[in-house]
Amino acid sequence: MTLLIGSITIGLILALLALGIFISFRIFNFPDITAEGSFTFGAAITASLIVAGANPAVATLLAFAGGLLAGSTTGLIHTRFKINPLLSGILVMTALYSVNLYVMGKSNVPLLSRNTLFTWFEKFSNIISGKDATVNLIGWSVPARDLWTLIFCLLITVAFSLLLLWFFRTNIGTAMRATGDNDQMIRALGVNTKGMIISGVALSNGFIALAGSMLAQFQGFADVQMGIGMLVWGLASVIIGEALISDNKLGLVIAGAVIGAVLFRLLVAIALRWGMNPNNLKLITAAFVFLALVLPGFMKQTKKIKLPG
Amino acid sequence: MLEISNLYKSFNTGTINEVNALQDVSLSVGDGSFVCVLGTNGSGKSTLLNAIAGTFISDAGTIILNGRNITRLPEHKRACQIGRVFQNPFSGTAPGMSISENLALAAKRGKKRGLGWGLPVSVVRDLKSRVKALNMGLEERMNTQIGKLSGGQRQALTLLMASWLKPDLLLLDEHTAALDPTTAGKVIEMTKQIVTDYKLTTLMVTHSMQQAVNLGNRIIMMHQGKIKYDFSGEEKNKMKVPDLLSLFDELRRKDQIDAGEALLLSAKHV
């Protein structure tokens, strides 16, 4: 049960990553690999600031700002210098590797016994439920601290999801979605599409850096490698969400990405529990996303073939 | 008032594929004029409209629209004055978004877009009543994704969107060419209605001589990047389809003679 609660918590944190990937990949059709760098960038910024004694909330928000900066760099390289999206992302991701090492000063920054958002949640739990209290959850005894942590992560993810939903329903957010949908049309309606792409990719990486920041605080360290595979991980979450929801209402799609992220994390936890070698994780994730991308088209084709001509 | 003087535009400059799509084009269109633009394939009609709309910046010349020099402005900065309908019905609407959302985007053409709610109830009501006026039954499907509609429905909506804020200039580029004849007829009827109701200054590219004869108060005919004929007033009103067709043939024949001459010259001198 503790394992389950831990997995859901991580799933909720990575839901922020999924939302970021949703923005770049689904809204803009921009396969933005900056994600791998900005995820670590968020973690690096937060970890270094916390070690330097900064307020965890401030350190988390600055991670978000760092993601915005990384994303707008990619967007700028793409729109201003007409470099293709994938290459723009690769350039910034590669550059971020050095930046991250520079920010952290070494390849791994532990946060042991430092004040993080999660020690705050723990303190809150100690005050409300008492120290080392357990809660009876449908027959299972779980530490109240873990439950409160999960609730706070849920609140944060839901808050950011609602914020995103609200933003995409405003005039400027609607124009941003239209930019991804038909840039020619929205330019003819007076929208600076380059600016929209830059701010959209920035927003995407803001969410991703936030996820990195939260994960670093949850697991108690930032590592320069922690972003590897995150783009595909986020894609897998988004794809699972879409399969579950199969509706194009914005609110449902966003909810789908969040649920997809949690489910995917649970699936991974179960697979690991059953003895899957963790080394295979990225291989299997990539294979999963590959299948999810080709299967729908493939099934359409076979259906067409079966139809009598 | 649209004033174009000595406009030039070439593509692939300096390569063997160089095309001089606009060569010294000057055109002055008075307020409320409805100009039909005819011309052979590749004569530069779309390029002229694109140059005005700002799809690219022209090589030389000036474009002044209602006193504003827009020659070097990017496309999105010209949009506050210009409404457009494209040839391809897929170009003018965002397929993944609903009818309401598309119209709401058009209702803010060229205006500042902030953090205000994109689809306030009052606006939706207004959108709905204007869609109802199209008589296509679309007012019951305001939340339908536009991508699910037919080409004709999309083109009708694009026309509504382009004319929503009464632009200083309406640009229509063969906007019925991709539609079946019946639908094309309906969209042309709508065009006529909207242009006359709002007294819009309009440039309409068409390949249909019949449309050019029936609509508008001026015809220009382009060929090889130049305006070759320009009829307005009585002259335009007297124009019949056969007259236009014979002008067309004449231009084409000249073309062939030119090509023949070039061949002869190259045979002699190379």
Ligand SMILES: Nc1ncnc2c1ncn2[C@@H]1O[C@H](COP(=O)(O)OP(=O)(O)O)[C@@H](O)[C@H]1O
């Ligand atoms: N973006 C472009 N790149 C290269 N050549 C172009 C481009 N747009 C138009 N042209 C060329 O310019 C000429 C005029 O094209 P266009 O204005 O589209 O003709 P039409 O009168 O049929 O609309 C054609 O020879 C066309 O091939």
Ligand SMILES: [Mg+2]
């Ligand atoms: Mg054309």
